[in-house]
Amino acid sequence: MKLVLSVEPVRFPLTGIGRYTYELALRLQKSEEISDLQFFAGRSFLPSLPTASDASGSGYGLKRAVQKNFLAVEAYRLLMPILRARALKNHSDFLYHSPNYYLPPFDGKSVATFHDLSPFTWAHCHAPNLVRYLQKELRTTLDRADALITDSEYTRRELSEYFSWPIERIHTVPLASSEEFFPRDYEALKTPLARHGLVPGEYSLFVGTIEPRKNIETLLDAYARLPLSLRTRWPLILTGYYGWRNDEIHKRLEAAQREGWARYLGFVPSEDLPLLFSGARLFAFPSLYEGFGLPVLEAMSSGVPVVCSNSSSLPEVAGNAALMCDAMDVEKLTELLQRGLEDAAWRAQAITQGLVHCSAFSWQRCADETLQVYRTVMEG
Structure with missing residues (x-):
């Protein structure tokens, strides 16, 4: 051929x-x-x-x-x-x-x-x-x-x-997900994550283009409803291509950063992305529409629990290993984010199930x- x-x-x-x-x-x-x-x-x-x-x-x-x-x-x-x-x-x-x-x-x-x-x-x-x-x-x-x-x-x-x-x-x-995405020891992540002002296990993560389809404003709404002590202990870190039609999103991000519970890193070098994934306590991805949703698989491969929407193709990608809800349900998303951050039993189960699930891809x-x-x- x-x-x-x-x-x-x-x-x-x-x-x-x-x-x-x-x-x-x-x-x-x-x-x-x-x-x-x-x-x-x-x-x-x-x-x-x-x-x-x-x-x-x-x-x-x-x-x-x-x-x-x-x-x-x-x-x-x-x-x-x-x-x-x-x-x-x-x-x-x-x-x-x-x-x-x-x-x-x-x-x-x-x-x-x-x-x-x-x-x-x-x-x-x-x-x-x-x-x-x-x-x-x-x-x-x-x-x-x-x-x-x-x-x-x-x-x-x-x-x-x-x-x-x-x-x-x-x-x-x-x-x-590529072979660079795998669970890492937090000790090995301290120095590389410090370059981004991050501590392993001390943040939630979103990865994706900053655009309306990714439903970032709903994610910010849901995260803002968490107890202040929770969202300042585990702030929401966002990284991805700057995107389009996002002036309001960036205004919201700047306000959340001033309040100390969210931060946009911009587009990080490709070799740093697997480190950001494996150092996250939780991966959040409430996208409105995905043809596949590769970041969900990359998070699971990195040994990170996932909270995502149940829209479009995401149930195929996440299987039974993630917590899912309607993309626009702010109250439910807040509930799942809190469980994803605090529920030790679910977190352990989600990590194991996620690694097994993503091995089929x-x-x-x-x-x-x-x-x-x-x-x-x-x-x-």
Whole structure:
């Protein structure tokens, strides 16, 4: 089998899609079934799998500025497929896989991974220019794809129903947490966490882009209802990409920081993230909508109890190992947060159950099941 894998998501900031692409590429490189693996990004082939830096580089600010300009976004949308098609024109005997929604014009078989439908179902949570671009491009992908991959069964069914796309051509392939996420001894965490002003076991954690879909204001509402002694003993620490449509969220965070019970760290280096997870007393993730919810799995792999919402795909990811409630139920969320922080018996059980549950997910399983999708497409 010959494969062209788009590795464009492997860049700063390395979000969930970038991590998925990188981990999948690492394992596909070792597959004896793939006789020729080509990495593709932009409009050219790369000599090797790239790695994402922890700095944005000089072009990142320019890219963000361009994304806010409608004419620039539209010009990019119209021009890039032509340039990509030209670069791919002699590869029709390859299978093309995009791990990040977009499929260029391609003469061979093609597969795309849809991680969620937020550009359609949660469009109000994204920048308008980006929504217009995504909606046009993703509809084009549906016209071009021979098969689709989703991270969860929830997204598989949502995708099929929303677009009336044949469900037998959509394949669920779960993600996994990376090997860097594992339980650590608190003694070993003292020095690295001190760089962020943190003490192991003395904080709750949220990880994710600071955007409305993550339901951070509800999390702040619920945390604010905890007894003051509890939330100052175990303050809420948030980290993730700065995000969009979040002015009110950041105002709330600044107010909570002045009161001494919450703090936003910004986007931390990737090597520090597993340390932040394993040093947390509790992981809180009341997201409104997730195609998978990888941070929940990363927390469980780190030996940290989880409180999350029961929305979208999160019950699939969390199993029976987390405390869950309706995403907008502030009173119930407060109750679960307090139990997650104080109930020693539940915490011990949740840690054990979480480690067992997340062991069923692996990047090798993800690669193996992705290869099965490739086989189905090539044979079909």
